Amino acid sequence: MRFMMIxxxxxxxxxxxxxxxxxxxxxxxxxxxxxxxxxxxxxxGLQPSTNAIRISYPEPGGKPKMMxxxxxxxxxxxxxxxxxxxxxxxxxxxxxxxMPDPHGFGQGEIELRQVFEVxxxxxxxxxxxxxxxxxxxxxxxxxx
Amino acid sequence: MSSSQAHRTIDAIxxxxxxxxxxxxxxxVRDVGLAEDLAQDALVIALERWAETGIxxxxxxxxxxxxxxxxxxxxxxxxxxxQKYVEIGHSINLYTEDDVDQTLDGEIGDDLLRxxxxxxxxxxxxxxxxxxxxxxLCGLTTxxxxxxxxxxxxxxxxxxxxxxxxxxxxxxxxxxxxxxxxKDRMSAVLEVIYLMFNEGYSATSGDHWIxxxxxxxxxRLGRILAEITPHEQEVHGLVALMEIQASRLKTRVNAKGxxxxxxxQNRAKWDQLLIHxxxxxxxxxxxxxxxxxxxxLQAAISACHAKARSxxxxxxxxxxxxxxxxxxxxxxxxxxxxxAVAISMAFGPAFGLQIVDELNIEPSLQGYHLLPSVRxxxxxxxxxxxxxxxxxxxxxxxxxxxxxxxxxxxxAANLRVDRST
Numbered sequence: 001m002r003f004m005m006i007x008x009x010x011x012x013x014x015x016x017x018x019x020x021x022x023x024x025x026x027x028x029x030x031x032x033x034x035x036x037x038x039x040x041x042x043x044x045g046l047q048p049s050t051n052a053i054r055i056s057y058p059e060p061g062g063k064p065k066m067m068x069x070x071x072x073x074x075x076x077x078x079x080x081x082x083x084x085x086x087x088x089x090x091x092x093x094x095x096x097x098x099m100p101d102p103h104g105f106g107q108g109e110i111e112l113r114q115v116f117e118v119x120x121x122x123x124x125x126x127x128x129x130x131x132x133x134x135x136x137x138x139x140x141x142x143x144x
Numbered sequence: 145m146s147s148s149q150a151h152r153t154i155d156a157i158x159x160x161x162x163x164x165x166x167x168x169x170x171x172x173v174r175d176v177g178l179a180e181d182l183a184q185d186a187l188v189i190a191l192e193r194w195a196e197t198g199i200x201x202x203x204x205x206x207x208x209x210x211x212x213x214x215x216x217x218x219x220x221x222x223x224x225x226x227q228k229y230v231e232i233g234h235s236i237n238l239y240t241e242d243d244v245d246q247t248l249d250g251e252i253g254d255d256l257l258r259x260x261x262x263x264x265x266x267x268x269x270x271x272x273x274x275x276x277x278x279x280x281l282c283g284l285t286t287x288x289x290x291x292x293x294x295x296x297x298x299x300x301x302x303x304x305x306x307x308x309x310x311x312x313x314x315x316x317x318x319x320x321x322x323x324x325x326x327k328d329r330m331s332a333v334l335e336v337i338y339l340m341f342n343e344g345y346s347a348t349s350g351d352h353w354i355x356x357x358x359x360x361x362x363x364r365l366g367r368i369l370a371e372i373t374p375h376e377q378e379v380h381g382l383v384a385l386m387e388i389q390a391s392r393l394k395t396r397v398n399a400k401g402x403x404x405x406x407x408x409q410n411r412a413k414w415d416q417l418l419i420h421x422x423x424x425x426x427x428x429x430x431x432x433x434x435x436x437x438x439x440x441l442q443a444a445i446s447a448c449h450a451k452a453r454s455x456x457x458x459x460x461x462x463x464x465x466x467x468x469x470x471x472x473x474x475x476x477x478x479x480x481x482x483x484a485v486a487i488s489m490a491f492g493p494a495f496g497l498q499i500v501d502e503l504n505i506e507p508s509l510q511g512y513h514l515l516p517s518v519r520x521x522x523x524x525x526x527x528x529x530x531x532x533x534x535x536x537x538x539x540x541x542x543x544x545x546x547x548x549x550x551x552x553x554x555x556a557a558n559l560r561v562d563r564s565t
Contacts, residue, residue, distance in 0.1 A: 094160060
């Protein structure tokens, strides 16, 4: 299953302030870890919303409305994303927890979202069975 | 956090860390079975400790420290203590020399690579290699492996136990082979990963046409291998092949679980991200050398399909040429059969049929259901419907996959309908 770790924008990222060398190093190390675990699919940082265009449809079936950035409400803007492929929700959470605090200064926020997969619907019973088997295994390991 | 939630989290951590743990411990104790036991012990301690203290900030390091302490305890207690010390001392000297592979990067990468080479060692049977790799490198349970291969759990457990015993009895070293031997051994490693992927991509028997778990694990392993051996052309070729094939996973079966052939697949549903990753990996492979190996060539063929927006837009001439190259790199009747299909698409069914007719008398292909299946297809295209129907029926009687059999019978039946109208 795939998850997207969405890094929310902060006042700094929106102002175009580049991250500190320390953070860049930490991110690089983290990304290397993702690659070595074979789970990284894609990761990118986005430019500030000064550069962005927002297209909205205020009237159903009507013409789109275009708005140039920058946008306010930094928390709702995305500053970057990392797409991973993992085996469980718990694994995704664990990876997200290991991601360095994106900006510091108390504003860092990562949102974890699962990507829709067609086979999830198809393989549902199997996944369920696997999940049960895993729990059984952990339980047994705990006993031994 | 509820206790079942905690268990699931710890299980996820185990999955993320177990291969690294086992690899690091194998370097210490020189025994992959013992290393796995020590890693499991550390996990059991973690399950008890973390339930009270919560999960530490760096669970991987915690597990490694705990497991290493146990390994040291074990070595101290061991009767073979002195011998082990000598062995460890000896091997440490051996592995710090950089002559093994200058492309290696970082200690964990080294250990993981050694573990891959060990679990894919030619001294083990193909089945054992796959089972052991899935267990030690992918962290799958014997139960999961058993279900993926439709065999009894006890069979898999036995296979793994025997494999570990063989490795220790044969004193298989925990190492990346030297340059000359590397090539052969690398191809064994790639074979295991590809076998794993193929088993998931098109099951040889049973009711399920695809088993996504195996594909995912093979892809994950391939990606790891590409990261730790970035200069191996065929590693990137294999990754490219798997990424592109995987991009079609969702379109290979319909809602009823019946297979959909490449030409009938909904290309809009092909996973563009995986195609993109596959093409990038193929590009890396191309940059490493002019002559593409068998995996890279197959990836290049797959890429032709991935890039075409429809069957009509497919560059069949290029595909036929790539099959030609593949036939030279790894001559095989199966490649020849595929080349026949490509040629029939590029230059017309009659040309393909000529090659298939020659293959039809090959004794070694007599039990291979795809031969009559392809022949049936070409015969139908040139209008020889009666012969085509016979071939489809012959193919159906040969395949072990129930879904595929249904499809072939359907094609035979369709020809009957065609004729009556």
